[in-house]
Amino acid sequence: MAENHIPPQALSDIRVLDFTHYISGPYCTKLMADYGAEVLKVERPDGGDMARRSGPFPDDNPHHEKSGLFLHLNTNKRGITLNLKSAEGQKIVRQLVREVDVVVESFRPGVMARLGLDYESLRNMNSEIVMTSISNFGQSGPYRDFKGSEIAFYGMGGEMFTTGVAEREPLKMGGDVIQFQAGATAAVATMGAVFAARLQNIRQQVDVSIMETQVGSIDRRMPLLIAYQYTGEVSQRQSLNSAGGYPGGFYPCKDGYVELTGGRVYFSRIVKMLGEPEFLKDPKWYQPGAQQDDDLKAEFEEFFYPWILSRNKQEIWMAAQDARVLSGPLNTIEDLQNDSNFIDRGAFAEIEHPKAGTLRYPGRPFIMEKSPWAIRHPAPMLGQHNREVLIDLGYTDDEIVSLRQQGVI
Amino acid sequence: MQKLPLDGIRVLDITVVWAGPYCTSFLADLGAEVIRIESIAKFPPPPTRGIVPRPSEELIRSIGLTGGGLPGRVPGARPWNQVPAFNAHARNKRSMTVDLLKPEGLDIFKSLAKISDVFVENNPPATMDKLGISYDMLKEQNPEIIMLRMPAYGSTGRYKDFRGFGLHMESVVGHGLQRGYRDMDPTTNTSVLMADAAGGTQGAFAVLAALHHRNRTGEGQLVELPQAENVIPFLGGSFMDYSMNGRSASTIGNRHRDALQGCYPCLGEDRWVVITIADDTEWRAFIEVLGYPDWAMSEDFTDHISRYRNHDALDNYIAEWTSQWDNREVMELLQAVGVAAGPVFDQKDAYDDPHLNSRGAFEKAYQEDTGTHMYPGAPYKMSETPISIRRGPVRMGEDNEYVYKTLLNVSNEEYAELERAGHIGMDFQEGVS
Numbered sequence: 001m002a003e004n005h006i007p008p009q010a011l012s013d014i015r016v017l018d019f020t021h022y023i024s025g026p027y028c029t030k031l032m033a034d035y036g037a038e039v040l041k042v043e044r045p046d047g048g049d050m051a052r053r054s055g056p057f058p059d060d061n062p063h064h065e066k067s068g069l070f071l072h073l074n075t076n077k078r079g080i081t082l083n084l085k086s087a088e089g090q091k092i093v094r095q096l097v098r099e100v101d102v103v104v105e106s107f108r109p110g111v112m113a114r115l116g117l118d119y120e121s122l123r124n125m126n127s128e129i130v131m132t133s134i135s136n137f138g139q140s141g142p143y144r145d146f147k148g149s150e151i152a153f154y155g156m157g158g159e160m161f162t163t164g165v166a167e168r169e170p171l172k173m174g175g176d177v178i179q180f181q182a183g184a185t186a187a188v189a190t191m192g193a194v195f196a197a198r199l200q201n202i203r204q205q206v207d208v209s210i211m212e213t214q215v216g217s218i219d220r221r222m223p224l225l226i227a228y229q230y231t232g233e234v235s236q237r238q239s240l241n242s243a244g245g246y247p248g249g250f251y252p253c254k255d256g257y258v259e260l261t262g263g264r265v266y267f268s269r270i271v272k273m274l275g276e277p278e279f280l281k282d283p284k285w286y287q288p289g290a291q292q293d294d295d296l297k298a299e300f301e302e303f304f305y306p307w308i309l310s311r312n313k314q315e316i317w318m319a320a321q322d323a324r325v326l327s328g329p330l331n332t333i334e335d336l337q338n339d340s341n342f343i344d345r346g347a348f349a350e351i352e353h354p355k356a357g358t359l360r361y362p363g364r365p366f367i368m369e370k371s372p373w374a375i376r377h378p379a380p381m382l383g384q385h386n387r388e389v390l391i392d393l394g395y396t397d398d399e400i401v402s403l404r405q406q407g408v409i
Numbered sequence: 410m411q412k413l414p415l416d417g418i419r420v421l422d423i424t425v426v427w428a429g430p431y432c433t434s435f436l437a438d439l440g441a442e443v444i445r446i447e448s449i450a451k452f453p454p455p456p457t458r459g460i461v462p463r464p465s466e467e468l469i470r471s472i473g474l475t476g477g478g479l480p481g482r483v484p485g486a487r488p489w490n491q492v493p494a495f496n497a498h499a500r501n502k503r504s505m506t507v508d509l510l511k512p513e514g515l516d517i518f519k520s521l522a523k524i525s526d527v528f529v530e531n532n533p534p535a536t537m538d539k540l541g542i543s544y545d546m547l548k549e550q551n552p553e554i555i556m557l558r559m560p561a562y563g564s565t566g567r568y569k570d571f572r573g574f575g576l577h578m579e580s581v582v583g584h585g586l587q588r589g590y591r592d593m594d595p596t597t598n599t600s601v602l603m604a605d606a607a608g609g610t611q612g613a614f615a616v617l618a619a620l621h622h623r624n625r626t627g628e629g630q631l632v633e634l635p636q637a638e639n640v641i642p643f644l645g646g647s648f649m650d651y652s653m654n655g656r657s658a659s660t661i662g663n664r665h666r667d668a669l670q671g672c673y674p675c676l677g678e679d680r681w682v683v684i685t686i687a688d689d690t691e692w693r694a695f696i697e698v699l700g701y702p703d704w705a706m707s708e709d710f711t712d713h714i715s716r717y718r719n720h721d722a723l724d725n726y727i728a729e730w731t732s733q734w735d736n737r738e739v740m741e742l743l744q745a746v747g748v749a750a751g752p753v754f755d756q757k758d759a760y761d762d763p764h765l766n767s768r769g770a771f772e773k774a775y776q777e778d779t780g781t782h783m784y785p786g787a788p789y790k791m792s793e794t795p796i797s798i799r800r801g802p803v804r805m806g807e808d809n810e811y812v813y814k815t816l817l818n819v820s821n822e823e824y825a826e827l828e829r830a831g832h833i834g835m836d837f838q839e840g841v842s
Contacts, residue, residue, distance in 0.1 A: 010618040013625060027642075031611070035618050055666065056650035068649025072642070119792075138790070143764040146740075147749035149685035151663060151670055156751040156762075160672075160683075164590070165597055169672040170681055170753045172663050174587030177603050180643040184610040189789040191617035192439045195414040196794050198624070202412060204793035215759065215770055216788030218431040218498060219606040220475065227478025227493040228756035229782040235474050235756060236679075238599055250585075250596045257595045259580050265460065292471070321571050328577025330585040330595055332657035333647055341566040347638040360652045362642040366615045366634035371622040 009036025010371035014194060015100040018042065018077065019117075021049040023176050024210055025106030025134045026073040027183025028190060033076035034364070034373050040096065040389065041074060041380060045081040045407060048382045049074075058356065064382060065355035071379045072361055075351065079380025080389050081409050084115045088408045093117065095393050097125040101197070102190060106134040109144050119205040130193040131205045134186050138209030148210060153178045157214030159221040159235075166239040181217065182210040245291040246300055250330070255312040261326040264291050273323035274307060353378040383409060413440025413794050418620065420527040421446060421518075422502070423509075425457045427602055428575060428636055429531030429559055430498040431609025436527070436616060437501035438787045438796045444525075444812060445504040446518065447805050449834040452841050458489035458805065462837040480779050487836065489805055490778040496802035498609075500774060500784065504803040505812035507832045509540050514832055518542070520817050522550040526623075527616055531559035531608070531636070533572055544631040553629040555619040559612055563635035575604030578637035583644055583657075591662035607643055608636040669716055672753065673728045675736040681753040682736040684727065684743065689713060694746035699730055776801035806835040 014037040018029045026041075026049070033039040043049050051073060052064040083089040097103065103122055105112055112118050112133070119131045133139055136148030151172045154160045158178060164171030186208040196202040214221055224235045238244070245263020247270060262270035271280045280303075290296055308316060313329035320327035329335070336342060337360065349363040356378075364373035386409045390400050403409045418441040422433040437443040447453070452462050456476040461468070464484055469477045479491040489495070508514040522528065528547055530537060537543065537558070544556045561578055562568035579585060579601070589598045615632045623629055641648060647658035663672045669686040686692050692713070696705040704710070704726050709719040716723055731739055736752035743750035752758065759765060760783065768790075771783040779802070787796035813819040813833065827833045 008622075008626075010622040014621075031614060054646075056646060056653055056656075058653045060654070068653055069646045072645035072649055137764065138768055141764045141767040143744075146744045146751075147685075147747060148751075149665070149668070149670065149683075149687075149749040151665070151672070151683045151685060152749050152751040155672070155681070155683040155753040157754075159601075161681075161753050161755045162599075163601060164599060168590060168593075169663070169674070171588070171590060171672070172683075173601060173603055174584050174660065175644055175646050175658070177584070177607075177643045180645070181603065181606055181610065184607065184614065185788050188435050188439075188610060188613045188617065189791065191614060191621070192414040192794075192796075193791065194621070195439075195617070196412070196791075200412050200414070200416070200794075202793050204791055207790040207792070209768070209789075212765070212768070212770055213788040215765065216785050217606045218427050218434075218609055219602040221759075222785050223475040223493040223497040224478075225756050225759060225785050226497050226782070227474035228760070229784070230480040230491070230493060230779065231474065231478045231482050233474060233478065233482075240597060249600075250598045252594070252596055257585070259577055259585065259598075261574065261576070265455065317571075324572060326573055326577060328573050328580040328585075330580045330598075331583050332586055333583045333644070333651040334655075334657045336581070336583045336641075337648075337651055341562070341568050342638065345563055345566045345635070345638070347635075347641060359649065362645055362648050363638070365611045365639040365642055366632055368615070368619060368622075368630060368632050370626075370628055370630040371618070 008371055009374060010368060012036035012038070014038070014102060016040070016102045016104060017096055017100040019103065019105035019107065020134065021106060022051050023069070023073065023179035024182040024186065025104060026051065027180050028132070028134065028186040029077065029104050030073050030075060031184065031187040032190070034375070035368070036371065039077040040100070040385070041077045041079040042093075043079060043081050043382060045083055045383070045409060048081065052382070063355070071353060071356055071359070074379035075361070076376050077380055078385040078389070079383065080386045081383040083408050084117070086406070086408050088403055088406065090116065092390070092393065092408075094125050097122055097129065100126070101128065102130050102132065102194065104132045104134070104186070104190060109133070109135050109139045123203065128197065128203065130197050130203050132186055132190045132193065132208060133205060134182065134208045134210065136209070137211050139207045150176050150178055153182070153210045153214060157211035157221070158217060159219060159224060162220065162224065162235045162237050164237050166237045170237065178214060179210060182208065182213040185213040246297045247304055251308050253308050253311055253313050253316055257330040258308070258313045258316050259328050259330065260320060266325060267291065269323045269325045273319050273325050274304070277303065279303065349375055351375055351378050355381060411794065413796075415439040415441035418442070418527065419525040420444065420529060421521055421525045422529050424529055424531045425453050426531070426574065427494075427605035428608030428612065429529060430457075431605060432557070432559070432612030432616070433502065433529055434498040434500065435610065435613035441527070443502040444521070444808070445502055445803065446509070447504055447506050448508050449506050449806065449837050450508045450510070450831050450841060452837060456492065456494040458495050459492040462489060462841055464488060485778055487778050487804065489837065490776065490802070496776070496779065499802035500798045501800050502803045503808035503811065504805055505809050506806040506834055509542075511830070511832070513830070515541060517817070517832070519550050521812070522547050522554060524816060525551070525554065526620070527555045527557065529557045529559070529612070529616065533570065534560055534564055535570055548629070551629070553623060553627060555616065555623060555629045555632065557612055557616050557619070557632045557634060559608055559634045559636055561635070562637050564633055575602050575608065575636065576600050579604040579640055582637050582641050583647065584640065587644070587647060587658050587660055589660040589662070591660060591664065603643070604636060604640045607640050608634065611639055664720065669720065669723065671724050671727065673724070673731040675731050675734055675739060675752075677735070680736050682731055682739040683751055683753060684739070685749040687749070691748045692716065695743065695748050698742050698746055702726070772798045774798040774801040776804065778804060804835065806833065809833050
């Protein structure tokens, strides 16, 4: 990757010291790094970030430099290893803290304090610094020290209770989307702190609880919490046979599945999508209550299933769009990666990494005309920038060798 | 007054439905003056302000709570101000009305653009074209303005005019097939709004990045957040799995790729607990809490690999145990020994939760058409610029006087004329549906 010809990036004057691991914290600092922030990731010398041990791996062979999750989450960061419990490690951290604007960390609450790196101590090293702490349940409260997991964050904080069907247990969402959402929220809050620091001379600590990023999420939890306040009603999972409008929901088709939101007020668009067949001209389809009538629904489906099952998901999506029906195919990742629309728009990035090789990664979430997203370098190998960073701090090669021998780096 | 990070920043907001309004709610929380631009002559796409302007009680009771959960399930005089879908993001914002389809309406919009820093919209590109609103037009009014547009699939490419909600976009980029029960087919999927949450959040980050750039250089710019593409990074693990191994992930339901995990029934009706057992240490702690039952000692469960292989049987044993306990008790028992466990909270549970309450997760706020209620606050805490609900969910047109008279210096006579011309008001016009 050429280092030249990259236009100025939005956050290139923000320096971040990054003590985060796994998903939420690294995603927060990835967003900042991908838009230009100078992020230095500090990992433990014995194995580094736990995401390095989490898959996917090429051919399913675990290798700490080849975790797809780690490689994705740590683009554009430089990385050093440091034993934060050693005296020498502490000395180096102090020097590093003096050179940055922001510290982001995702240790269990209390760990930073035990390391002498709580916010007050950081302020003593660098009075200008702001700090973002990302944790499972926040820096205070009865669950402060509780263990968390993707499903626990969603179950306790989010709208898991109404995800899934009434006949079954509540259901989580795919992969780790909750922890990514928490990371994005933390990035917004961190930028808020940067603004207060730069423009108002206010320095502070940001406390991000992964659980609470769900409580305040527009993904149904916040509106349904408010609905409970307004009505006293608790929201329920829908029954498999719920009498919603038709057609609405997920349908099988020739080569997979599609979602169609076509019932109720949108029914006339569905009629158009189906080519305005004669039998749908009958006024009975448009009477009040028609959308709740099980017999009419059955009659409709007799026509509709053959129509949808004889078409593939792209065809149905196109037909739906022409009739302004809200719809989407349930694509596989293979479908997505091979879709020329996304390829041509530059939604993916080819990134070369010394150990993992050249791979296709998720690209920019948004396009900035004047200060764009860019890949300056891939995720760091464990301790890749130890020497470079220590030389900058004034250490000699001899001292660096000795730090390595002592297990500090 | 308490200082806030975005003091002095004015944001014009013509966002609809979920993602756009969530974006501007972050900006409003952080102290920006967010002005929603609404119209009394046109009902916005449902469920922005409900599904129709004046729903019957019967209709309200027949739809879901996000659109139909008006106070007492009875529509008031201005039901559009009572919709949970809207009031979830409308705190700390202002609202003015103008009919942008009329020439003088567009002039009013231009005057506002001159005195604003940011403009945010998430409409289909065709809607903006029809209104004649573009970045070039905005730049003419105000060269330093930042515009964030959030189209579904981008302003170029063959899907550029495609419509869809977050639900559809997340399906297009591959999440739809990665969620759902492991033993049921995807037609049983239900709707989620994670793409809207992602769009709103990263949209706010985009505006902050653009403002930061402007602070440094004086330059405004156009930022495009294509909502479908915006979600792809959230699926990074499965995306990379395809890149590395040519494999397209399908759903594993409530399971985890490495840990032992599930959602189990507890005492009571529709009560559940989720449990994640990550490794041997946690397993030993777990079975100690269960009192070393015979099944756990069997060779089916001797190590992590055999436990994962016998996950179905394991789930049955765990469910048998959890069924005897309240879900909060399971959490306390297991968390005390370092095992991740938590109840699946319904909305009432969340409001009753001692942890959330001790952290001040809910704040009291008032709005004239809905009264006083406890609302979820900002999803993070800041120590020196505490983010709070300074103003309840905004009613349509509530700030017309402020926007027209204070910001735009419109005289009383002109104001009255704009009222007559159908720009200014707090009620949808008769016949709007």
